[in-house]
Amino acid sequence: MMADFDQVLSxxxxxxxxYTGIGGVVxxxxxxxxxxxxxxxPKFAEIPPDELAGNVAVAEHGAVLLRKLGEIVKAKGAHVAILASLATTHVNVHKIPISNFKLLKEVIIKVxxxxxxxxxxxxxxxxxVLDVVIADMDTNYKELGFQE
Incomplete structure (x- = not known):
């Protein structure tokens, strides 16, 4: 598993x-x-599909996502605290089902x-690496009582 983290970090x-360009594509x-x-x-819900690619806010959110993913990957499995915080906001504030992280995983790999x-x-x-992260997020989600 450590070799997987190293390969991603390479x-x-x-x-x-x-971050912004690739994040926008993601x-x-x-x-x-x-x-x-x-x-x-909510802030992206009304953006027409043909305007997504050039939207600065979408790209900036993608950059935030990739920076956090970088923090997680660089932790090389020691990401419990990072994910606990992330899970808490995604459950309590954003209400994002864990299944969406699985969709995101496929997109990130392709991009x-x-x-x-x-x-x-x-x-x-x-x-x-993303399977481990998603499984650990799912554990946090369950501890927080989130049901899909």
């Missing part, structure tokens, strides 16, 4: 170099591939393959 400088792709997810973001050249082995490593 491409992370490319992600850090363009969020836009999520909303276009899974339109129901856009409704979970990283396209935008930072993540090869097949890297995609497998990223998938494994």
């Amino acid at each position: 491409c992370w400088s490319a992600v850090e170099a363009d 969020m836009t792709s999520l909303f276009q591939q899974y339109p129901d997810t856009q409704k979970l973001f 990283f393959a396209e935008k930072v050249g993540l090869d097949a082995d890297g995609q497998t490593a990223l998938s494994s």
Whole structure:
């Protein structure tokens, strides 16, 4: 498992170099591939699909997401405190079902393959890392009493 974190980190400088650009692609792709997810973001809910890609707020949210993901990946599995805080806000404030993180996982892997050249082995490593993160988030969700 540690090798998976290391493999993901080996491409992370490319992600850090363009958090906003890549983050915008992640969020836009999520909303276009899974339109129901856009409704979970009140400030983005009314943006027409053809205006998502150029929306500064969407890109900035994507950058926030990728910075947090970077923090989680750099923790190399020691992410309990990071996820506890994240789960609390996503349950109590945003009310985001855990299933949406699984959709996001697929989008992130595809975008990283396209935008930072993540090869097949890297995609497998990223998938494994995100599976652990999502499972740990799910544990937090259950502890917080969140039901989908």
